[in-house]
Amino acid sequence: xxxxxxxxxxxxxxxxxxxxxxxxxxxxxxxxxxxxxxxxxxxxxxxxxxxxxxxxxxxxxxxxxxxxxxxxxxxxxxxxxxxxxxxxxxxxxxxxxxxxxxxxxxxxxxxxxxxxxxxxxxxxxxxxxxxxxxxxxxxxxxxxxxxxxxxxxxxxxxxxxxxxxxxxxxxxxxxxxxxxxxxxxxxxxxxxxxxxxxxxxxxxxxxxxxxxxxxxxxxxxxxxxxxxxxxxxxxxxxxxxxxxxxxxxxxxxxxxxxxxxxxxxxxxxxxxxxxxxxxxxxxxxxxxxxxxxxxxxxxxxxxxxxxxxxxxxxxxxxxxxxxxxxx
Amino acid sequence: xxxxxxxxxxxxxxxxxxxxxxxxxxxxxxxxxxxxxxxxxxxxxxxxxxxxxxxxxxxxxxxxxxxxxxxxxxxxxxxxxxxxxxxxxxxxxxxxxxxxxxxxxxxxxxxxxxxxxxxxxxxxxxxxxxxxxxxxxxxxxxxxxxxxxxxxxxxxxxxxxxxxxxxxxxxxxxxxxxxxxxxxxxxxxxxxxxxxxxxxxxxxxxxxxxxxxxxxxxxxxxxxxxxxxxxxxxxxxxxxxxxxxxxxxxxxxxxxxxxxxxxxxxxxxxxxxxxxxxxxxxxxxxxxxxxxxxxxxxxxxxxxxxxxxxxxxxxxxxxxxxxxxxxxxxxxxxxxxxxxxxxxxxxxxxxxxxxxxxxxxxxxxxxxxxxxxxxxxxxxxxxxxxxxxxxxxxxxxxxxxxxxxxxxxxxxxxxxxxxxxxxxxx
Numbered sequence: 001x002x003x004x005x006x007x008x009x010x011x012x013x014x015x016x017x018x019x020x021x022x023x024x025x026x027x028x029x030x031x032x033x034x035x036x037x038x039x040x041x042x043x044x045x046x047x048x049x050x051x052x053x054x055x056x057x058x059x060x061x062x063x064x065x066x067x068x069x070x071x072x073x074x075x076x077x078x079x080x081x082x083x084x085x086x087x088x089x090x091x092x093x094x095x096x097x098x099x100x101x102x103x104x105x106x107x108x109x110x111x112x113x114x115x116x117x118x119x120x121x122x123x124x125x126x127x128x129x130x131x132x133x134x135x136x137x138x139x140x141x142x143x144x145x146x147x148x149x150x151x152x153x154x155x156x157x158x159x160x161x162x163x164x165x166x167x168x169x170x171x172x173x174x175x176x177x178x179x180x181x182x183x184x185x186x187x188x189x190x191x192x193x194x195x196x197x198x199x200x201x202x203x204x205x206x207x208x209x210x211x212x213x214x215x216x217x218x219x220x221x222x223x224x225x226x227x228x229x230x231x232x233x234x235x236x237x238x239x240x241x242x243x244x245x246x247x248x249x250x251x252x253x254x255x256x257x258x259x260x261x262x263x264x265x266x267x268x269x270x271x272x273x274x275x276x277x278x279x280x281x282x283x284x285x286x287x288x289x290x291x292x293x294x295x296x297x298x299x300x301x302x303x304x305x306x307x308x309x310x311x312x313x314x315x316x317x318x319x320x321x322x323x324x325x326x327x
Numbered sequence: 328x329x330x331x332x333x334x335x336x337x338x339x340x341x342x343x344x345x346x347x348x349x350x351x352x353x354x355x356x357x358x359x360x361x362x363x364x365x366x367x368x369x370x371x372x373x374x375x376x377x378x379x380x381x382x383x384x385x386x387x388x389x390x391x392x393x394x395x396x397x398x399x400x401x402x403x404x405x406x407x408x409x410x411x412x413x414x415x416x417x418x419x420x421x422x423x424x425x426x427x428x429x430x431x432x433x434x435x436x437x438x439x440x441x442x443x444x445x446x447x448x449x450x451x452x453x454x455x456x457x458x459x460x461x462x463x464x465x466x467x468x469x470x471x472x473x474x475x476x477x478x479x480x481x482x483x484x485x486x487x488x489x490x491x492x493x494x495x496x497x498x499x500x501x502x503x504x505x506x507x508x509x510x511x512x513x514x515x516x517x518x519x520x521x522x523x524x525x526x527x528x529x530x531x532x533x534x535x536x537x538x539x540x541x542x543x544x545x546x547x548x549x550x551x552x553x554x555x556x557x558x559x560x561x562x563x564x565x566x567x568x569x570x571x572x573x574x575x576x577x578x579x580x581x582x583x584x585x586x587x588x589x590x591x592x593x594x595x596x597x598x599x600x601x602x603x604x605x606x607x608x609x610x611x612x613x614x615x616x617x618x619x620x621x622x623x624x625x626x627x628x629x630x631x632x633x634x635x636x637x638x639x640x641x642x643x644x645x646x647x648x649x650x651x652x653x654x655x656x657x658x659x660x661x662x663x664x665x666x667x668x669x670x671x672x673x674x675x676x677x678x679x680x681x682x683x684x685x686x687x688x689x690x691x692x693x694x695x696x697x698x699x700x701x702x703x704x705x706x707x708x709x710x711x712x713x714x715x716x717x718x719x720x721x722x723x724x725x726x727x728x729x730x731x732x733x734x735x736x737x738x739x740x741x742x743x744x745x746x747x748x749x750x751x752x753x
Contacts, residue, residue, distance in 0.1 A: 039508050101717050109716045111441050111511050112651055116712025119644065123706035131695055247640070251516050258509070293531035300523055304516045308501050311513065315505040 002158070004285050009152035009162035011280045017168045017237060019276020020175035024230040025253035026260070026268040027182060028223035034199040034263035035219050036103070041114040042094055044250020045121035046087050046224045050231025051241045052125050054083040055140045056132075062141075072143050076170070076236075083232045084225040091224025092217050100213075118246070126243040137242045140235060142167055171233045178226055179269050185222075186265060195219060199263065248300060252279070255307040261320020270318070279303050344382045351375055356400050359414070360407035366674050369414055372404060373421075373666065380659055397565055402558060415558035419629065421669045422564035423622045426571045428649040428665035429658065430618030433575065435647070436656035436726065437584060438611035439591030440503070441511040444518020445646050448616035450638035451494050452487035452623020454525060454535060456480070457633050460545040466533045477548030483624050484567065491620020492613040499612040503605055518643045526635040540634025547628050560629045567625065571618055575658055578614070580729055587611050588656070588728075641704060645672065648708045651715050654722025663723055676701045 025047050032040040057079050061067040067075055098117050102110040126136045144166035152159040186192040197205040198215045206212045234249075235241050256275045260267025283299035310317065337343055352375045358368035379392055405414035427449060434442045458464050460483070464473040502513045529537035547554040547563065554560055578584045586607045589597035598604050627633050645668060653664020679700040715722065 037508070039512060041511075098713050098717070105716075105720065106439075107508065108435070108439055108441055108655075109720050111508065112647070113713050113716035115443065115511075115644070115647075116709040116716065119705045119709030120713065121709075123703065123709065126702075126705075127698065131698075248519065251512065251519075254512055295527075297523065297527050301520050304520050307513065307516065311505050311509055312501045315509070 003288050005158045006160040007284055009150065009159050011284050012277065013150070013162050013164055013168060015277030015280035016273065017171050017276070018280055019273035020171050021230050021234055021237075021272075022249075022253045022256045022276050023269045023272025024175050024178055024226050025250065026256040026272045027179065027265060028227045029250075029254050030257040030260070030262055030265060030268040031195075031219050031223045033257070035195065035216055036099070038099065038107075038110055038114065039254065040099075040223075041111070041250070042117040042121060043223070043227055044246035044253070045118045045125075046091055046094075046246070047227040047231045047234070047249065047253075048241070048243060048246030049090060049121060049125055050083045050087045050228025051235040051245065052129060052138065052231070052243070053086045053228065054079045054232030055138055055235050055241060057082050058140050058143075076143050080174075080229050080232045083228040087228025087231070088221040088225035091220040091227075094224075095217060095220040100216075118250075122243045122246070129243065137240060139240045142236050142239060144170055144236070165237065167233075167236050171237060174229070174233060178229065179265075182222070182226070183265060191215070191218060251307075252300075252303045255303055255310070258307060258315075258317055259310050261317025264317065264319045267317055267319035275303060275306065278306065338383065341383055344384075348375065348378055348382060351378060352396065352400060356404035359404040362408065366678055369405070369417070370670060370674070372401060373418075373670070377663060398562075402561065406558070412557050415556075415561045417670065417673050419557050419561040419564045420673060421666050422561070422568045423626055424646070424649065424669045425662050425665040426564075426568050426622045427619045427646050428653070428661045429571055429575050430615040431646050432615075432650050432656065432658070432661045433578070433587070433618075434611050434615040435650050436654075436661065437579065437587040437591065438608060439587075440608060440611065441514070442612070442615070443511055443515040443647060444521070444640075444643050445514075445615075445619060446638045446640075446642040447498075447514075447518045447521040448491040448494060448619040449623040449626070449642070450521055450525060450635075451491045451616075452620030453627040453633050453637075454541075454623075455487045455490045455620070456483045456624040456627045457541040457544050458534065459483070460628070461541050461543060463533070463536055463541055474545050477545045477553060480545070480547035480624070480628055481549075484621050487624035488617035488621040491623065492617035494620075495612040495616030496609055499609050503608045503612070515640075515643075518638075518640060522635045522638050525638070535635075538635065540632060541627075542632045544627055544631045544633070546631065554628070557629070560625065563625060564622075567621060571621075572658070572662075579658065583607070583610060591656075641708075644708050644712075645704075648711050650722075652711055652722060654724045654726055655720075657722060657724050657726035660722045660724035660726065671707075672704070676704070 025043065028043045028046070029040060032038060032043070058067070061075070061079075070078070094117055098113045099110060102113055129136045129138055142165070147163045147165050150162040150164050153161050186195060194205070194210045194215050195218070197208065197210055198212055202212055205215075234245075252275055253272065256271035257268045258271070259274060260269070260271030262268075279299050279302060282302040283296040286298055286302070287295045337347075352372070355368055355372040355375060358365060359372050362368055376393060376396060379389055379396070382389065384392075401418065402415070405411055405418070427445070430448075431442060431445045434440050434445070459473060459475050460477075460479070461474050462471075465471055498514070498517055502510050525535045526538050528535040529539075535541070554563060586597065586602045589600065589602055590604065590607050594604060597607075626637075630637075646665075649665040649668045650661055651664070652668060653662065654660030683699065
């Protein structure tokens with residue numbers, strides 16, 4: 001018990017950082033699902049592509065000495081913007097090529113296409129990474145890697161001190177900023193109204209002179225750009241990326257979206273933080289709690305069990321509304 | 328014009344078809360027998376089965392000739408050269424994948440439930456045999472009873488299928504109640520989770536031996552005859568495959584099979600016609616999983632070694648690609664798709680890779696290793712999934728529903744003319 005309390009501050013900090021990443025990725029799932037009722041399997045891979053694009057820009061700029069001439073915050077911002085533009089465009093392209101022709105097809109077919117897209121993306125990124133660097137696992141330096149100590153032990157002697165990377169704070173700040181901006185956009189702006197209208201009823205929306213295709217494209221752009229931005233944050237936080245990080249992470253982010261109620265933007269944010277903190281808690285304490293029989297390697301199983309439990313007891317999620325299927 | 332008239336003559340005359348097919352089989356099997364290692368000839372020989380499918384003979388003759396081809400001609404032709412075992416390995420692997428793809432076809436093709444972690448059930452079957460046919464089970468069952476003798480393999484085929492079916496039901500129970508899209512992601516997760524669990528179950532009790540895997544699994548044993556080589560396993564695989572194909576064809580047109588298709592087309596309509604939704608979906612899940620589990624047992628016995636790396640997401644996707652490529656819901660299509668993908672995986676890609684390697688070693692062209700074809704599975708499978716979903720959702724051989732003419736129904740007495748209560752039957 002004391003061990004758990006002792007590590008709690010560190011677990012909370014790491015959990016918040018991870019949760020922020022899940023939350024922003026979950027937004028992409030939830031937005032697309034809200035509008036098209038399609039699980040965009042490729043979203044995890046879009047996140048991964050964002051991480052690779054960001055790292056590529058970082059490495060290229062460090063190679064040419066451009067990085068040294070810019071202040072680091074501006075450089076960070078620049079990398080994120082480039083990655084966001086790239087993944088946003090990628091998301092739009094995927095929608096145009098793979099999803100739009102199937103909009104009227106049975107759900108099964110579009111899910112299969114989505115799954116195919118995610119496989120293609122994994123391999124294309126692997127090609128490029130392996131061609132350029134000789135290895136598909138790519139490491140990069142962190143721009144804000146310095147650590148500071150958070151003296152949690154001064155609050156109560158039960159807690160141990162935690163260390164915080166500056167990048168953790170950047171993740172939290174950026175994630176909050178992105179989420180608030182998105183929430184404002186969807187709830188206040190004219191395009192946001194159009195988006196919600198299309199999500200509610202595509203045909204009626206089109207009768208109200210809303211350009212449905214444009215709204216869907218915009219949704220894909222925003223969702224994918226958010227995913228790409230998170231990819232950059234992730235690469236900066238953890239340093240090492242490979243083309244297969246998007247798969248499990250995407251699944252957990254999807255769990256977060258389901259937990260919060262799929263289609264519900266605020267729910268997805270909440271779900272992301274819950275999953276992130278629970279997962280960190282599990283990965284550092286499962287061994288202690290079960291007397292060493294189950295260790296941190298079960299943390300993915302843990303996230304998955306949350307998904308199953310939510311689906312059994314509250315399939316509409318914490319903040320979602322139960323939808324009755326109509327004939 | 329010329330082609331059309333030839334085609335008509337060919338379609339009209341069965342003796343011509345038989346003659347051409349026989350000539351084709353003789354030439355290709357001769358080539359396989361005489362040449363040392365010719366992938367092309369072997370592929371063409373397997374292709375004769377496809378030709379057979381398109382001939383105009385009655386089903387009985389087709390099945391009989393397929394049996395002769397599979398049991399006599401192909402094993403004999405392959406036995407000619409030094410690459411006998413290599414050929415039979417491919418053929419056995421093909422059979423294993425065909426059975427699994429047929430299992431997935433029940434879930435995806437007939438019942439319309441997208442299962443993306445199908446390899447999990449294959450793993451359950453493989454580990455069911457693997458654990459008890461090695462000394463591994465001694466770790467949690469007292470008394471040195473294990474490894475079980477190879478004779479138990481035959482019971483384990485059923486047990487493996489049964490265990491996989493149980494897992495199918497356990498996974499399906501929570502998920503099948505919610506909307507279909509969740510099923511895809513949950514099965515996707517399950518496929519990955521089961522690998523993680525098998526990878527870590529060496530503590531607290533060592534059940535699966537973790538990442539080390541299980542080695543020296545007992546070979547099957549039939550009255551003292553031990554099966555150790557691929558050309559011997561080939562016959563086991565063909566035997567099970569025959570049972571699986573028979574079962575699938577019977578199921579497809581049974582009451583259950585028709586319920587699956589009804590659920591696939593429209594759940595609500597099917598439910599209002601009195602089809603129990605959950606039970607119908609669960610049986611699809613369980614039966615599909617059990618085919619996979621049976622072949623898992625064979626796989627474990629054939630490899631004599633299993634570890635969690637054989638059961639990855641790529642494997643699940645491979646099986647899904649087979650079904651989508653061949654045609655969801657179409658039994659001949661899925662058999663074709665499974666054979667094509669297996670051969671692509673085991674033969675074409677590896678041959679291409681070694682050819683390219685030879686070229687770049689000789690300095691003709693510089694192909695970076697990143698682009699070697701055997702690593703491109705994900706790209707190829709992804710493209711197949713996307714392209715077939717968009718342009719050919721029915722696959723190579725589209726599924727056809729059996730047509731029943733009105734007269735035969737009225738005459739058969741199964742559904743008597745509506746006359747009072749007698750017409751209402753269960």
